[in-house]
Amino acid sequence: MSRTVTPVNRLSDGDAPKARPPFIKFDWAWLGVTPFLLYAIFFLFYPSASIFVRSFESPEGHFTFQNIINIFNRSDILNAYKTSISISLITSIGGALFGFLLAYAIVLGGLPASLRSFLLSFSGVASNFAGVPLAFAFIATIGNAGLLTRAIEAYLGIDIHAHGFSIYTIWGLSIVYMYFQFPLMVLIMAPALDGLRREWREACENLGGTYLQYWRYVALPILLPSLLGTTILLFGNAFGAYATAYAFSGSFINLVTILIGAVIQGDVLYDPGLGNALALGMILIMSLSMVGYAWTQRKAARWST
């Protein structure tokens, strides 16, 4: 009985696909983004560019550096920048620190999951509560007739306003700003902390490391770009804030944003060239922070997955 056969060569010349000319779809796609680009040009880039250009324009219309120089000459304007930068530094660093601790507490602190979802939900709300209503809320808290003020006076016998403390100071406003700085930090850092893989901690332990060594050599270095980046974000956030400060203290506190607002409203300072220079200063500082932000992200790109 023979069951042998000769093997058959199944290979043959396949059909190569014919080359087709490229189908030009460009018209449709560009049409799709044109409105957006036009919008950006007319209402974002052009105004920003004009601010830049007009900063160098004197009231008569000639080219001048005077506006820029005035910023440094006038003490009230210098003070405004100092105040704005101070508040931004305080609330960005303070907000980053405590916000990080909060994020750590709910993600890695061993607390029940319900607390975590509650804080994350609440943070979404709190970060949107900024502006006028927030200011009123804090006036009702630590203002002259505020609940906390009265409670401290009633139970601790201390009149917090007696010794010259006023909420209408850098520190007072900073406390208010924290209300949206903390949540922002929590919302960004909670997912970042989630991204810390269990395996990294276990591998570190397996190799003889303690919990602190894990944080020092592995976790913090990995988190650093997010931490720094978010801190810078918080800085920019505080620096550009207007509504909260305006509703809270009106012109009690001298901030750059308030000053620009005053120029727009045609108040005492009406001097458009100066206004432009102020605005330019803001754009520059914000751009610097964006550059800083991009830099922190890039440093991580080397090793990030």
Next chain:
Amino acid sequence: MAFLDINNVSKSFNKDTAAVKDFDLQVEKGELVSFLGPSGCGKTTTLRIVAGFEKPTTGLVRIDGKDITNQPPNKRNVGMVFQAYALFPNMTVGENIGFGMKVAKKPAEEIKSRVSELLTLIHMPDFGDRYPNQLSGGQQQRVALARALALRPEVLLLDEPLSALDAKIRVALRAEIRAIQRQLGITAIYVTHDQEEALSLSDRVVVMNGGKMEQVGTPFEIYNFPKTEFVAQFVGVLNSTRAEIVDPANNRLKMDGQHLQTAESMDGYHAGDQVVVAIRPERLSFASDGHKANLLECTIENIMFLGSIVRVTVKVGQYNLFMDTFNNPFLELPKIGDKVQITCSREAVLVVK
């Protein structure tokens, strides 16, 4: 005395279910033992107990006579290779490997030379300055292995290290892992759900299911002499059918109307008992190639060309059985629908509980 003694270890996470039940194993020095089983069978939990990431509810773990059950993981001298995310992403390959020594405050020179030594061991001598995100999956796991070995651990633990990799790389890498383990003579536990991996790598295999040990033995024993139905079905491809005992004295059974004779002892069985019968596909062959003790009538259902093996599916009564024959390009195979006779020896018929 066993080098690694996992002594009657049980672990429950909650009151109702036990993740690990009465796990008892003695591993000799230099032995590679696999824990094999499906997801949730307790193999990883047991491994993590040895590593110190879980505490057993009852039982002890001893290494070289020392009771380490209550030692924290960073004080034990075991090295662990994880399935995924094994390496620290913010450190280079060299820094990863040297991390354990850095924590132990070893001098820089010693770290440097040991890292270099290990890079050579894993055949990656020029990779010291690369970051994990620049490496392929297989390369990352090799570095993870080197890192686990850096501190010369007494026991090496591997938690499904190849599961996340492509098939071809898996095959190449597991040979490399085995070679390194042998070369260093290090005692190792290897957790996997891939029975081919377990069989090819291990000195012994522990088959686990539902937290319990089903069987412990060499790959040869596990495959050819499975003790339970689970082991028989999990390890290798297996044909298993129900059968009825006809004549215990003469080792005769009836499977769906056809007679089978087995070489296994029928002590304790009575006529009429229902049992499970298992036959390995490679033990079946065409009767036309040579008669053996058992003869079965069947119809060809399907023929699958798997490369070196041709797997023929035959219909015997109500059952579909796999039959594996070696590929032979000059041999004509029957066609689908043909009626043929297949045969197997008495020893090929396994009776399992």
Next chain:
Amino acid sequence: MNQKRIWALIIFIIGMLYFFIPLLSVFEFSLRALKGIYSFEAYRVAFQDPRFYESFGYSFVWAILTILCSMLLIIPTAYWVHLKLRKIKPVIEFITLMPFVVPAVVLAFGLIRLYGKPPLVLTGSPALLIVGYITLSMPYMYRAVDTGLRAIDVKTLTEAAQSLGAGWGTILFKIIFPNLRVAILSGVFLTFAIVMGEFTFASLLVWPAFGPYMEEIGAMRAYTPQALSVVSFLLTWLSIGLIQRVARGAPGQGQVAGAR
């Protein structure tokens, strides 16, 4: 690890105190309009002021308009960029980051100077207001849509639809939009919350929106501002709550807004 848990709890409690004392305070304060007793008098005053409804309605209408224009502007852009013009994506993303670089005040300043005098006078109409609103909400709307697009693998869906014979209209409206529903809704609710609470543009451009109204009350009255603050908080809570309700289970949620 118990020590860790204790510290975590302490921090959590401190955080909760910081967040809830002001809420409690503003509520308590709002109840004290009538001397000596707690009452909802401040709320009564607020809700009986016709200008409350005018300004609220005004902002509401503008929120809807902003949402519509924003969607019209951003969704097709995000879609095209994602599908066809990948290369231009960094440019688009940079544009959506611009509102962070150019704060509301500065933008208001620039817009007024540029479009406040001939030949292009826009300050007479609320056009600049909607521009401001769109710019403010743009980063969030874009990010919501972008996240949604990434999560649903637009390319494969489009190609599958095309292979079954669908034209662009069908693809956009019957396939892409429904799958983006959750992402779009998130962006919508967030934009709504932003516009309702917005102060800067409305105030500087002098339009009778809810934000400036609240501020005015704050300057004129006592207790009523706090009542409005509570109302505003509840409104924000509602909007964000809706987002989280709608987005449950959907990929990539959790919207973040900043200060204004």
